[in-house]
Amino acid sequence: MSNLKIRDFTFYSFVILIIGLLLSTVIVFFFLQKIDLLNKKLTCLSNSKNSFLELKMNTENLLSTLNLEDKKIIWIKSIEEFDKQINTLTLEQKNRIGKLWYISKKEISKIDKILENNILQPQNLHKKSILSLQGELFIKDKNSELYKTILSLSRKIEFLLQYQDFIFQEFKKMDIIDKKTINKQIENMKIYSIFSSTIILIIVILTILIINKKITKIEKKLIKSQSNLSKKIEELQEAKLLLNNIIDSIPIAIFWKNTDFKYLGANKYFLNLAGYQVQEQIIGKTDFKLPWNTKDIIKYRKDDKSVIETGKHVLKTEESLLTKNKNRLDIITSKVPLTNTKGEIIGILGIFMDITDIKKMNEELDSKNKMIEQQSKMAAMGEMLENIAHQWRQPLSVISSSATGIKVKKEFEILDDEFLDEAINRITNSVNHLNQTIEDFRNYFKPDKKLTYFDIEECIEKVLFLTQSKIKNRDISIIKNLQKIKIFGLKNEFIQVIINIINNCIDALEEKNKQNKYIFFDSKVNKETNEITLEITDNADGIPENIINKIFNPYFTTKSNKNGTGIGLYMSKEMITKHMNGTLTAKNIEYSYNKLKLKGAKFILSIPIK
Structure with a gap:
């Protein structure tokens, strides 16, 4: 070692330091680039999702707007914008929605072709929306070319909206899965970056200190040898100064x-x-x-x-x-x-x-993630409010009709205590049901719901009480064949499910001009599977075969926007399957009752007794 020059040691130290710093810089830069790319993936996914929601809204506006020409232009622009946003997604993300978007674009082409029809000029639409004009033409002249064109347009748009719902579900899945995966990758990259840089710097510093130590030994030997003492001391001092400068420059x-x-x-x-x-x-x-x-x-x-x-x-x-x-x-x-x-x-x-700046960057990333989570919570809250509104419709109707009955009887001075007590009881029960509905839907997002044993027949009687005004006003007969059976589950959610199904049966029967209207309740126990089966059947001619498989989809409805949200049956199935480990299905059936041949829809609930 004594034969090596001090300058060689300093040169090697400097080279090692430069290499170490370069390696650390390259590693940090590489991982920062990776983190930036992953953040861009999240941003592209969020932008694509927002662009799609705007497209979906503009598609819905084609049916309800009064300015069809203006909305068509906006609709086409939103399609072009979403096409651009799709190209920013990863190949895997594109593949998830590619087929659905391909089918949707075919429907878009058909809709666009219909919109080019001259018969849809503003002067023919009479400053009315497509939906309102369709209803008027159905009554006035459903064989007219304008009616047929509008009918074809509305059906194509409804079919397109179904596919857009599927695409939106895929976006929601990607939002959850990709965010979790990317955040995990970012966290790993930060750990690897810091760990790698630290190890490299430690190795560099230890190497420099070892070299410095050896330089000191050489210095002592040179002093003892007294050979070229002044020259060697000067070289050694220069080397130490250079080494200190290197350490100071880190x-x-x-x-x-x-x-x-x-x-x-x-x-x-x-x-x-x-x-x-x-x-x-x-x-x-x-x-x-x-x-x-x-x-x-x-x-x-x-x-x-x-x-x-x-x-x-x-x-x-x-x-x-x-x-x-x-x-x-x-x-x-x-x-x-x-x-x-x-x-x-x-x-x-x-x-x-x-690492103050790195932590600040991490905090900004956490803030961004919290914002995305907050948006998801707000979306869930919106769905919950919509569900509550759907569940409140019947109790509010009971309160309104009962209050109106009291007012009318009082005006005609025929109000008696029995009717008043009955109406007040209905109002009180409905108010309690409204309060309970809020509590039930608040608990819907909690995993610790309280499960209890409850009697199915009592629940059905409660439902019939809450809906008795609608049933009586429509001359619907209720036929019950129920057993005294208790099951373990969520009582109030079970009641809400029955109400949703009953309301669908009542609405279906109301649309049919039938002399005899029935709703049947049948329950039985399957001892082999230890399940209770409850069947609810109407005679409203059944559900069209082309939509029977869609009735449990979210936001799917055959009613107008005013009368239906498409949430009731979807939430009912969610409650039965996820909260009570059961099943809810529907099918069409032909049967006989009192020598009458009937046809209708049958809803089948299968729930474990324990």
Whole structure:
């Protein structure tokens, strides 16, 4: 070793340092680029989803707007915009919605072709929306070309909206899955980046210190030899100066202490944070003489003691540091033991890196994720409010009709106590049901719903009580064949399910001009499967075969926007399957009753008894 020149040592130290810094910089830059790409994926997915929601809204507006020409232009622009946004998605994301969008675009072409029909000029539409004009023409002249064109247009748009619902569901799935996957990847990249950079820098610093140690030995040998003493000393001093300059140029804090926890030296980065100018000002001092916070110093001392006593490294410890300027920094600290030639521990070497900016970037990322989560919560809240509105319709109708009955009888002076008590009881029960509905739907988003045993027949009687005014007003006969059976589940949700099904049966019967209207209730126990089966059947001629498989889809309805939301049956199936581990299905059936041949829809609920 004595034959090597000091300049060789400094040159090698400088090369090692440059290589280490370059490697650290490349690693950090690589992972930051990866994180940026992953964030862009989230942004592209969010933009595509928002663009699609705008397209869906503009599609719905074609039916309800009075300015068809203007809305058509907006609709076409939103299609073009969504096409652009799709191209920003990943190949996997494109494949998820590609087929659905391909079919949707075929329907869009058909709709666009219909919209080009001259018969849909503003003067023929009489400043009316497509839906309102369709209803008028159906009554006045359903054989007219205008009616047929409007009917074809509305059906194509409804078919397109169904596919757009499917696409929206795919977006929701991608939103949840991709966000979780990408955030996990980002977290891993941050860990790998910090770990890799720290290890490389430790290796570089240890290498430099080892070289520095060897330089010192050479210096002693040169002094003892007294050969070319002045020249060798000058070279050695230059080498040490260069080495110190290299250490001082490293953009991280470096320090080393003896076994008494006193500082033996530090680089300029460290000295600046401590409020000192030169190394001599810090040598011999402990952390308690520095401007650090006392609580932080206790933590530093604990780690120092662990390294000295055990000889084990303390790596990647996240800590805080209060500088001389009272700035609070977040740092990542690593400490390793310093040993002599005999392998004895003579102190510790430590480095720390300022990660305040990195943490700030992480906080911004967390803030963005929280915003996305908040948007999801707001969407869920909107669905819940819509569901509550759907469930409130019947109790509010009962309250309104009961109050009207009281007012009319009072005006004609025929109000008696029996009718008044009955009406007040209906109003009270309906108000209680409204309150319970709020509680039930609030609990719908909680996993800790209370399950109880309840009697099916009692629940059905409660439903019939709540809906008795609608049933009586439409001359519907209720036929019951029920057994006294108790099941384990959510009573109020079960009642809401029955109400939803009954309301659908009542609405279906109301549309049919039949002399005899029936709703049948039948229950039985399957001892082999230990399940209760409840069947609810009407005689409203059944559900069209082309839509029977869609009636449990969210937002699917055959009613007008005023009378239906498409939520009732969907929520009913969700409650039965997810909260009571049962099934809810529907089918068309032909049967006989009182020598009458009847046809209708049958809803079948199968629920485990326990």
